[in-house]
Amino acid sequence: MLKSLRLLDFRCFEQLSLEFSERGGIFIGDNAQGKTSILEAICVLVRLQSPRAKTMRPLVRFESTGLGIAGDCWDRDLAVRFSRGTASLHIDGEELPTQNTFLSQSGLIVWMGNEDVDLIRGSGGGRRRYLDFICSQLDLGYRRALSRYRRALKSRNLLLKDRDPRDAELNAFAEILIEHGDYISAVRDRVVQLIEPLANAAQKEISVSDEQLAVLYNSGSDGGMREALAATAESERRQRQTLAGPHRDDLKLAINGMPAADFASEGQQRTIALALKLAQGEALKAEAGKTPVYLLDDIFGELDPTRRNALMDYLPTEAQKFITTTTVDWMVGEWEPWPLFEVSEGGVKRCLAE
Missing domain, CATH: 1.20.1050.90 (RecF/RecN/SMC, N-terminal domain)
Known part of the structure; x- marks a missing residue:
C-alpha cells in the first residue's frame, strides 16, 4: 500500500505531505484546485508515467526548475526527482540506473477517468x-x-x-x-x-x-x-x-x-x-x-446510481483506492467512514477520520 505522499513543486503544489490508510482516500473540492494532480503524482511515483502529460516538464510548478515526488510505498521509500531535463530515481535512498530497475520494485496502477x-x-x-x-x-x-x-x-x-x-x-x-x-x-x-x-x-x-x-x-x-x-x-x-x-x-x-x-x-x-x-x-x-492501486478521477458524476453502485461493489475490497470528486452525495454504506481530504487552492486538509 501507499502509506505517504510528499510533493515538492509538483503542478500547483509548492509543498505537500499526506499520510494514507490502507483504504486510500477521497479528495473533494471544486474543479481546478489540484485534486487530479494528487492522483497524477501517485501514478508518476509508482509507474513513472503521467496520464495527462507526455514528458515530466509540464508537471513542474510554474517558475520552478524541478520537482520531487516521494512516498512510502510497499514498505519502501520511492523518490522521483526531475530538474533541468534530467530525472533521477531512488529507492530507499539508493539511486537506480534505469527505469526498469525502478519499475521492477514498485507497484501497479489502474487509472480511471472521465x-x-x-x-x-x-x-x-x-x-x-x-x-x-x-x-x-x-x-x-x-x-x-x-x-x-x-x-x-x-x-x-x-x-x-x-x-x-x-x-x-x-x-x-x-x-x-x-x-x-x-x-x-x-x-x-x-x-x-x-x-x-x-x-x-x-x-x-x-x-x-x-x-x-x-x-x-x-x-x-x-x-x-x-x-x-x-x-x-x-x-x-x-x-x-x-x-x-x-x-x-x-x-x-x-x-x-x-x-x-x-x-x-x-x-x-x-x-x-x-x-x-x-x-x-x-x-x-x-x-x-499484486493488487494494483486504483486511481478514480471524478468519474461518479457521469454515472447513474445503478452503474455507480455496481462499480463500487465490483472494485476489489482489498485494493487501495484514491478518488477525486466534487461532491460526496454518492457516498453510502461502507464508503462513509473513508478518509476524506478537502483540496482548495493548492492546499489539502484532512476532514474525516476513519
Whole structure:
C-alpha cells in the first residue's frame, strides 16, 4: 500500500505531505484546485508515467526548475526527482540506473477517468495507449521495445519523405521495426486475450444486464512485420510513410455483436470504458500477483446510481483506492467512514477520520 505522499513543486503544489490508510482516500473540492494532480503524482511515483502529460516538464510548478515526488510505498521509500531535463530515481535512498530497475520494485496502477469514454468513440491512439499501459506493467521488456520501435519509425518516416529515399537505410530501420514490432504485437495480442473475458464479465455486472462485450485485437501487421512491410512497400513510396506495424494496431469493441462506437448508447459507452479498466486491474493481479492501486478521477458524476453502485461493489475490497470528486452525495454504506481530504487552492486538509 501507499502509506505517504510528499510533493515538492509538483503542478500547483509548492509543498505537500499526506499520510494514507490502507483504504486510500477521497479528495473533494471544486474543479481546478489540484485534486487530479494528487492522483497524477501517485501514478508518476509508482509507474513513472503521467496520464495527462507526455514528458515530466509540464508537471513542474510554474517558475520552478524541478520537482520531487516521494512516498512510502510497499514498505519502501520511492523518490522521483526531475530538474533541468534530467530525472533521477531512488529507492530507499539508493539511486537506480534505469527505469526498469525502478519499475521492477514498485507497484501497479489502474487509472480511471472521465476521458476513458474516448476508448470507445475516440481514435485508435487512445486504445493503443490503454494497451501500452497494461503491457508495460506486465512485461518489463515492453517499454524498451516500444521506445526503440518509435525511434526507428520516426527515422524511417523521415527517410520516406525524401524524394529519393536510400534503400539501405530504409532496410536498416525496417529490421529494427521487425524485431521490436513483432515483440510488441505478441505482447498486445496476449494481453487482449487475457482481458477480453474479464471485460465481458465486468460489463454484465456494471450494466446489470446480459450485455455481451467483445474485445478483439486488430493487428497493424497481420502475419508478421516482415511480411507486412513487404506487402506495403510500394504504397509506402507513394504515401511516404510506414503503413504497417503496431502504430496501426487497434482494438475492435462490440456490444451485443455491433460496433460499440456506432451503436452503444452514452451509458453503454461509459460502462464499456469502466469494464475495460476493471479488466485491466484483474489482469494485472492475475499475471503479476499484486493488487494494483486504483486511481478514480471524478468519474461518479457521469454515472447513474445503478452503474455507480455496481462499480463500487465490483472494485476489489482489498485494493487501495484514491478518488477525486466534487461532491460526496454518492457516498453510502461502507464508503462513509473513508478518509476524506478537502483540496482548495493548492492546499489539502484532512476532514474525516476513519
